[in-house]
Amino acid sequence: MTDPDKSLDVLPGTLDLLILKTLALEPQHGWGIGQRIQQTSRVFQMKLGSLYPALQRLEQAGLIQAQWRQSDNNRRARYYRLTRLGQKRLQIEISAWQRLAAGVTRIVEST
Amino acid sequence: MARALSYLREIVNRRRRRRETHEELLDHVERFVAQELRKGASESEARRRARLELGDVLPVAEELADRRPGAYLEALGRDLRLALRALSRARAFTFVSVLLIALGVGASTTLFTLVERVLFRPLPFPEPGRLVRLFETSPERGVAHTGVARGNLAAWRSEARLFEGLAAGYAMGRTLSDDQGSEVILTAQFTCDLFPMLGVRALHGRTFSNQECRRAVYSGAAAPKGADPVLVLGHGLWTRRFGADPSAVGRTVQLERRSFRIVGVLPNDLWLPEPGVQAFLPWTLDEELNHDQRYTTAIGRLRAGVTAAAAESELDAVAGRLASERPETNRGWGIALLPLHEHVTARARPVLLLLLGASGLVLLIACSNVALLFFARGQARSRESALRLALGAARWQLLRLGLFEAGILAALGGALGAAFAGIALAWVPRLWADLPRRGELDLDATALGFAVLATLLAALIAGALPAWRSAQPDPREAFGDGPRTTASRPTQAARDALVVAEIALTVVLLAGGGLLVRSVSALQAADSGFDAEDVLVAPIFLDAQGYDSGEKSRVYYAQVFERLRSLPGVVAVGGATALPTSPLGPDFARPVWPAEAGKHDHNVKQASIRIITPDYLDALRIPLVEGRGFSAGDGPNAKPVLAVSETLARALWPAESAVGKSLIVDYSTSGTYPYEVVGVVADVRFHGPRSEAQSAVYFPHAQRSYLVLNVAVRTKPGAPPLAAELRRVLHEIDPQKPAHGVSRLSDLLGATFAHERRAMQLFVAFAAVACLLSGLGVYGMLAYRVRQRSAEIGVRVALGATRTRVVRYVAGEAARLWRGACSWGCSGRWSAAAF
Numbered sequence: 025m026t027d028p029d030k031s032l033d034v035l036p037g038t039l040d041l042l043i044l045k046t047l048a049l050e051p052q053h054g055w056g057i058g059q060r061i062q063q064t065s066r067v068f069q070m071k072l073g074s075l076y077p078a079l080q081r082l083e084q085a086g087l088i089q090a091q092w093r094q095s096d097n098n099r100r101a102r103y104y105r106l107t108r109l110g111q112k113r114l115q116i117e118i119s120a121w122q123r124l125a126a127g128v129t130r131i132v133e134s135t
Numbered sequence: 136m137a138r139a140l141s142y143l144r145e146i147v148n149r150r151r152r153r154r155e156t157h158e159e160l161l162d163h164v165e166r167f168v169a170q171e172l173r174k175g176a177s178e179s180e181a182r183r184r185a186r187l188e189l190g191d192v193l194p195v196a197e198e199l200a201d202r203r204p205g206a207y208l209e210a211l212g213r214d215l216r217l218a219l220r221a222l223s224r225a226r227a228f229t230f231v232s233v234l235l236i237a238l239g240v241g242a243s244t245t246l247f248t249l250v251e252r253v254l255f256r257p258l259p260f261p262e263p264g265r266l267v268r269l270f271e272t273s274p275e276r277g278v279a280h281t282g283v284a285r286g287n288l289a290a291w292r293s294e295a296r297l298f299e300g301l302a303a304g305y306a307m308g309r310t311l312s313d314d315q316g317s318e319v320i321l322t323a324q325f326t327c328d329l330f331p332m333l334g335v336r337a338l339h340g341r342t343f344s345n346q347e348c349r350r351a352v353y354s355g356a357a358a359p360k361g362a363d364p365v366l367v368l369g370h371g372l373w374t375r376r377f378g379a380d381p382s383a384v385g386r387t388v389q390l391e392r393r394s395f396r397i398v399g400v401l402p403n404d405l406w407l408p409e410p411g412v413q414a415f416l417p418w419t420l421d422e423e424l425n426h427d428q429r430y431t432t433a434i435g436r437l438r439a440g441v442t443a444a445a446a447e448s449e450l451d452a453v454a455g456r457l458a459s460e461r462p463e464t465n466r467g468w469g470i471a472l473l474p475l476h477e478h479v480t481a482r483a484r485p486v487l488l489l490l491l492g493a494s495g496l497v498l499l500i501a502c503s504n505v506a507l508l509f510f511a512r513g514q515a516r517s518r519e520s521a522l523r524l525a526l527g528a529a530r531w532q533l534l535r536l537g538l539f540e541a542g543i544l545a546a547l548g549g550a551l552g553a554a555f556a557g558i559a560l561a562w563v564p565r566l567w568a569d570l571p572r573r574g575e576l577d578l579d580a581t582a583l584g585f586a587v588l589a590t591l592l593a594a595l596i597a598g599a600l601p602a603w604r605s606a607q608p609d610p611r612e613a614f615g616d617g618p619r620t621t622a623s624r625p626t627q628a629a630r631d632a633l634v635v636a637e638i639a640l641t642v643v644l645l646a647g648g649g650l651l652v653r654s655v656s657a658l659q660a661a662d663s664g665f666d667a668e669d670v671l672v673a674p675i676f677l678d679a680q681g682y683d684s685g686e687k688s689r690v691y692y693a694q695v696f697e698r699l700r701s702l703p704g705v706v707a708v709g710g711a712t713a714l715p716t717s718p719l720g721p722d723f724a725r726p727v728w729p730a731e732a733g734k735h736d737h738n739v740k741q742a743s744i745r746i747i748t749p750d751y752l753d754a755l756r757i758p759l760v761e762g763r764g765f766s767a768g769d770g771p772n773a774k775p776v777l778a779v780s781e782t783l784a785r786a787l788w789p790a791e792s793a794v795g796k797s798l799i800v801d802y803s804t805s806g807t808y809p810y811e812v813v814g815v816v817a818d819v820r821f822h823g824p825r826s827e828a829q830s831a832v833y834f835p836h837a838q839r840s841y842l843v844l845n846v847a848v849r850t851k852p853g854a855p856p857l858a859a860e861l862r863r864v865l866h867e868i869d870p871q872k873p874a875h876g877v878s879r880l881s882d883l884l885g886a887t888f889a890h891e892r893r894a895m896q897l898f899v900a901f902a903a904v905a906c907l908l909s910g911l912g913v914y915g916m917l918a919y920r921v922r923q924r925s926a927e928i929g930v931r932v933a934l935g936a937t938r939t940r941v942v943r944y945v946a947g948e949a950a951r952l953w954r955g956a957c958s959w960g961c962s963g964r965w966s967a968a969a970f
């Protein structure tokens with residue numbers, strides 16, 4: 025469970041990476057994606073106004089694709105999945121992030 | 136391409152996407168709520184937390200919708216619907232504005248089409264740029280353009296290399312009879328190459344064949360030769376008299392007592408050589424090739440690539456050769472070429488351009504009025520606009536709404552205006568009978584294109600300025616108790632500028648109208664040398680077949696005059712072969728010279744030949760300057776006499792009286808004889824007040840009986856109209872000889888400046904409309920202002936202002952506007968006067 029006092033806002037630009045990685049594991053609907061990010065990161069909190077615009081943006085860029093399906097509780101839900109383009113993009117973003125994080129860590133840990 | 140398709144798909148599916156997004160977001164919220172409920176919270180608590188942690192659904196949905204393609208179009212569509220609703224609520228405003236714009240667009244489109252079709256569009260013949268009209272010219276005799284003599288034309292035809300074709304013809308009034316009755320029509324006889332040269336094909340039947348042209352259908356008074364000659368009907372005559380029936384082709388009609396077979400109908404009216412030609416007859420140039428009777432109209436087609444100047448010089452060389460071969464007839468005569476298009480449209484040009492300008496001004500004034508209406512409306516909505524601005528609307532969203540309203544009004548007004556123009560163009564041929572090319576008027580793509588442009592201009596003027604002003608409301612108004620009492624200063628300045636412009640334009644129109652009225656009155660009052668009031672004119676064309684001797688025609692006319700004189704109210708009855716301003720009758724000039732001096736280059740003059748009856752001068756009240764008029768004593772066996780016009784007398788005998796002198800007239804067909812001058816007649820401006828006084832010699836009808844005579848009947852002022860009686864008398868004497876339309880001489884005189892008069896009438900009409908419009912505009916604006924300032928005025932009154940002071944205060948506003956407007960208007964007037 026996330027603690028509202030300790031949650032961080034997602035850094036701009038990293039939300040795309042988080043969504044793409046989540047969908048790389050399995051296709052998921054918006055709620056599921058948000059839950060996954062919240063639970064796995066233990067840090068981030070998904071508001072409607074950040075998640076869904078990002079999903080629409082990724083969809084318009086052709087990195088993810090959406091489809092209406094019957095969800096687990098017999099309700100209709102919009103499932104998103106990664107496209108091939110999205111997969112390629114994910115790899116790029118991951119390596120970029122790793123380089124960035126490594127660079128920041130090096131500076132922070134330097135004496 | 137696929138991207139474009141998916142783009143389009145997105146726009147079409149917008150509403151569905153909106154619903155789906157809503158569903159998706161609500162689903163998300165529901166799952167969160169369910170999760171909270173599972174954790175033990177109450178329903179309301181769960182929802183509260185959802186709102187807190189997730190945010191509100193609606194703004195997110197809006198934002199998602201805004202980011203999808205088509206958001207912009209949807210906004211435009213919304214504004215459009217809003218504008219439509221707003222307009223349908225303000226019915227009076229919409230109605231008046233649409234009507235105003237329709238008026239402006241309709242008037243300007245009509246005149247634009249007129250100008251474009253008549254003045255600028257090439258004539259409706261193939262390669263019309265190569266068609267020219269040929270004239271003979273003699274600068275040393277002061278003759279700029281005159282008809283061509285047949286012999287000269289034949290010479291040109293055989294020798295000119297730079298012409299593809301040269302056709303010639305002339306027009307004459309003739310009596311047409313069939314079982315429907317008789318009427319006199321203007322017919323044209325042309326050589327057979329006219330129709331092929333112009334590229335005119337018959338609508339039904341055919342035009343002339345070469346054999347038909349080899350026969351002379353009419354050659355002077357000679358008897359006809361050969362079998363049934365043929366006739367081609369003009370479109371107007373076919374529609375009017377034969378009911379546009381294709382079976383008219385092949386019928387036989389009588390023309391001057393001779394049978395003619397109709398072989399074809401033309402697709403349009405062909406007004407050559409002059410306006411009003413109704414039918415065509417074949418003609419040949421092979422007979423009676425004289426070189427000095429210059430009345431034929433010659434039309435030619437230049438070879439491809441040949442300039443008019445080159446052709447003119449080629450023909451000048453031929454003329455030079457003729458001049459040396461035949462000095463008596465051809466010395467000093469050259470050729471002039473005029474493009475056919477120019478010749479046809481020259482007279483109508485200034486009138487049409489003037490009216491185009493006037494219609495443009497009316498358009499501007501009408502649009503300014505609509506703009507003022509918009510301003511008033513914007514004023515009423517200023518509070519709403521300020522509120523919208525305060526709530527976060529972008530300025531240009533406010534502007535967009537105003538522009539849409541203006542656009543819708545302009546579109547409606549423009550469509551209505553185009554309809555008006557279509558109707559007006561259909562009426563023009565009926566109202567403006569002598570407009571050249573009036574058969575070619577209709578609303579086509581070019582005209583509609585202009586209508587669209589005019590509509591855009593209307594939208595711009597009427598809408599842009601007020602819309603822009605309405606998008607700058609003072610935000611403080613949103614919090615006040617109501618709209619401001621007066622508009623902000625920039626808005627007021629804009630409004631004032633509009634009113635000033637309106638008034639200035641109206642002043643220009645009024646001034647122009649005044650100038651035209653003045654010039655037309657001057658023309659009407661001008662002295663043309665005769666008195667046109669109370670005179671009826673009836674041209675009579677006797678034919679050679681029925682009246683084959685001079686005696687018969689003398690008897691006929693004697694009968695006519697006697698019967699006419701006995702009608703009640705008749706003061707004098709006279710006749711002349713050619714009457715001033717009357718378009719029918721032989722009008723030609725012959726060389727004359729004094730007998731004693733002999734014929735030398737310097738004393739030969741060209742004089743128009745007129746054959747008159749003794750009472751003619753009385754009938755038209757043409758003064759006799761010296762000597763006497765003709766009397767019964769100047770009969771066929773008496774001494775040959777004539778009278779000369781004043782100018783001619785002075786030119787021939789500058790120092791002495793002309794009476795008693797002997798004048799030789801070269802009247803080639805009947806020979807060259809001396810005549811005694813018995814009188815000098817005052818000058819007559821033959822073609823109306825703007826023409827020059829002509830040199831003329833007058834012969835007594837008894838001595839030279841001509842078949843054609845224009846009968847003029849002068850009645851007492853106030854006498855009952857005699858036209859019907861006149862017709863009856865003529866019918867009784869010879870039913871086959873109706874007069875060619877009985878007209879009033881004053882009408883014929885007026886017809887010589889008909890173009891100017893028409894221009895004046897239309898211009899004054901435009902000016903009146905403009906006056907009305909700007910009057911309404913100014914009144915409306917002032918009334919609105921006063922109403923708005925009623926609070927302020929109330930305060931003034933409370934503080935002790937008297938009624939007069941208040942009135943003066945309001946009037947002062949109006950005066951300020953007038954001063955500005957008049958200074959603008961007057962400068963416009965000077966430029967109009969220059970034109």
